[in-house]
Amino acid sequence: MDTINPKKLAHVTSVFPNKVKIEVADLTAFKENIDDALGDLKIGSYLEISDDEGCKLIAIIESYQIELKERIITNEDGNKEKEIYNAYILEASPLGTILNNEFTRGGDALTIPPTEVKPASHSDIKIIYENGFKPDEKFLFSTLSQDENIEVPVNGNKFFNKHFAIVGSSGSGKSHAIAKILQNAVNEKKHNYEGLNNSHIIIFDIHNEYQTAFQNANILNIKNIILPYWMLNSEELEELFLDTEANDHNQRNVFKEAITNNKKYCFKGDLSFKEKINYDTPTQFNFHEVLNYAKNRNNEKKDSKTNTIQWKKHDGNIISFEEQNYPVLFSETLEGQGTATGTLNGKLINFINRLESKINDKRLDFLLGEKSQNISFEDAIKQFIGYKTRLSNVTIIDLSGVPFEVLSITVSLISKLLFDYGYFYKKYLDDGADLETPLLLVYEEAHKYVPKDNSAKFRSSRKAIERIAKEGRKYGVTLGIVSQRPSEISETIFSQCNNFIAMRLTNPNDQNYVKKLLPDTLGNLIENLPSLQSGEALLLGESIIMPSLVKIDKCDPDKQPSSNDVNYLEIWKDEWKNVEFDKIIQEWEK
Numbered sequence: 001m002d003t004i005n006p007k008k009l010a011h012v013t014s015v016f017p018n019k020v021k022i023e024v025a026d027l028t029a030f031k032e033n034i035d036d037a038l039g040d041l042k043i044g045s046y047l048e049i050s051d052d053e054g055c056k057l058i059a060i061i062e063s064y065q066i067e068l069k070e071r072i073i074t075n076e077d078g079n080k081e082k083e084i085y086n087a088y089i090l091e092a093s094p095l096g097t098i099l100n101n102e103f104t105r106g107g108d109a110l111t112i113p114p115t116e117v118k119p120a121s122h123s124d125i126k127i128i129y130e131n132g133f134k135p136d137e138k139f140l141f142s143t144l145s146q147d148e149n150i151e152v153p154v155n156g157n158k159f160f161n162k163h164f165a166i167v168g169s170s171g172s173g174k175s176h177a178i179a180k181i182l183q184n185a186v187n188e189k190k191h192n193y194e195g196l197n198n199s200h201i202i203i204f205d206i207h208n209e210y211q212t213a214f215q216n217a218n219i220l221n222i223k224n225i226i227l228p229y230w231m232l233n234s235e236e237l238e239e240l241f242l243d244t245e246a247n248d249h250n251q252r253n254v255f256k257e258a259i260t261n262n263k264k265y266c267f268k269g270d271l272s273f274k275e276k277i278n279y280d281t282p283t284q285f286n287f288h289e290v291l292n293y294a295k296n297r298n299n300e301k302k303d304s305k306t307n308t309i310q311w312k313k314h315d316g317n318i319i320s321f322e323e324q325n326y327p328v329l330f331s332e333t334l335e336g337q338g339t340a341t342g343t344l345n346g347k348l349i350n351f352i353n354r355l356e357s358k359i360n361d362k363r364l365d366f367l368l369g370e371k372s373q374n375i376s377f378e379d380a381i382k383q384f385i386g387y388k389t390r391l392s393n394v395t396i397i398d399l400s401g402v403p404f405e406v407l408s409i410t411v412s413l414i415s416k417l418l419f420d421y422g423y424f425y426k427k428y429l430d431d432g433a434d435l436e437t438p439l440l441l442v443y444e445e446a447h448k449y450v451p452k453d454n455s456a457k458f459r460s461s462r463k464a465i466e467r468i469a470k471e472g473r474k475y476g477v478t479l480g481i482v483s484q485r486p487s488e489i490s491e492t493i494f495s496q497c498n499n500f501i502a503m504r505l506t507n508p509n510d511q512n513y514v515k516k517l518l519p520d521t522l523g524n525l526i527e528n529l530p531s532l533q534s535g536e537a538l539l540l541g542e543s544i545i546m547p548s549l550v551k552i553d554k555c556d557p558d559k560q561p562s563s564n565d566v567n568y569l570e571i572w573k574d575e576w577k578n579v580e581f582d583k584i585i586q587e588w589e590k
């Protein structure tokens, strides 16, 4: 049975390196015992634990329990008696210590025994955030949830220099958070110069919701984007054009042969490079010629005496299957010539149909059309980092119209291009200097194209983004991963993220997943995630002075992403509306 001085409002009952247990005898008095307390005491609030040396340990409340306990008190008559009381047990995780107004992360400076514990004061917490970083490193987009007068900065260099993730259930405020963070980044300027700063942000916008938030952005969609299909690697080309499940070797061999040789045929530069061109080399080639080649192979006939494959040209001349005749096989539709059918005769029909329907599919013009064949690497890059039509800090890639079957390779192609840009830029600098135009790639609904499971459908986008996750930082290419379903995202991606904005998260699988990512000591804070309000988040990681429960600043009303909740009841209360179906259908058919 404890013997406690009832006048002492709270005392520390145990101190571990990663946990402090506090028993509070009178919670109301405990909360009111300091003059400049922060807002309400709740999970995520800070406590201040002091020692005799003037050192204060700041700890964040992780859990809260009530225990019925007995204690001996001295009653009014001076006699000792037993009393049953509610003991409030707070478990808190030490974050760091304040000594001489300076905050240091880590909790081992406190001398034992601690002498006092109380809710952290407004002034102390303010000092921590204010003095945490040098003024030119501070980057702001949130305030402390407990007290909105306290701004919570992150170290902007550390925040953008490493990958970050924003996770939260639908409606928790992820899109608004991204919009606010990027709007602030675009507005940061070293001096008061006119014009754009040097930020380069690419948003993969799957629902077309960011245009309203970035009115000066470059908007790319399937009507104006040009993707160089010739930069697809062999795996991606096969994913797109071959029926991989049929596992047909003939198809694969002809496809490989046609593309490799057509790349050589189209290449007009250095001979020694030409000889090295292979299936994967990113140089231009012509899909119509590849198709023609396949059609000719499907027509091939054999001279049974000499056993040579032959065709008849339009001018009546006979040609055989030799390297020097590739140009004809690419450019003319020939007739098989011989007494017997060739090995591939009639075997490529499905493949040809597939190839033909893809090449002629108007919806895929942005990827397989003439412009895609001719676009240079330079122009392809420029369109994504704001140097093409008009200069712009933010490029929004509106993926909403991209046909599902090419979504993965579209994302992968753009990601690879941007990674290559960083890689070659660094190589060009040659002296180990950093890229002068560091890029941030933001993936909305990232679980869609970097899924955890090894599904073939998203293999290419997953590979491309995982590569950036692992190596991008060295080349000034970082990721912003946004997802409602963190547990469904590739672990490689998450394990490389250094900063997390965890918003309301209701699914237990997702909560557990995020919990695993946190240091053991902070795991319990995750219990808090289901009850967060829209716009509230747990800010964790290297760029923040200490883990903090924050409220993300709201976007200006006229610069919000167009993802706001629909006011159903308000709209339903209106009178019946006539719908202009024809105009909607026109949109569909555009």
Ligand SMILES: Nc1ncnc2c1ncn2[C@@H]1O[C@H](COP(=O)(O)OP(=O)(O)OP(=O)(O)O)[C@@H](O)[C@H]1O
Pocket (backbone or CB within 6 Å): 168, 169, 170, 171, 172, 173, 174, 175, 176, 177, 484, 534, 535, 536, 551, 552, 553, 554, 555, 563, 564, 565
């Ligand atoms: N910082 C904020 N403060 C107040 N309200 C906010 C804040 N952020 C978002 N909200 C509100 O929450 C709602 C949902 O926000 P948002 O669209 O950003 O959520 P989301 O997490 O991106 O959802 P989804 O996963 O469905 O895309 C909006 O109506 C918005 O007004």
Ligand SMILES: [Mg+2]
Pocket (backbone or CB within 6 Å): 174, 175, 176, 563
């Ligand atoms: Mg959203």
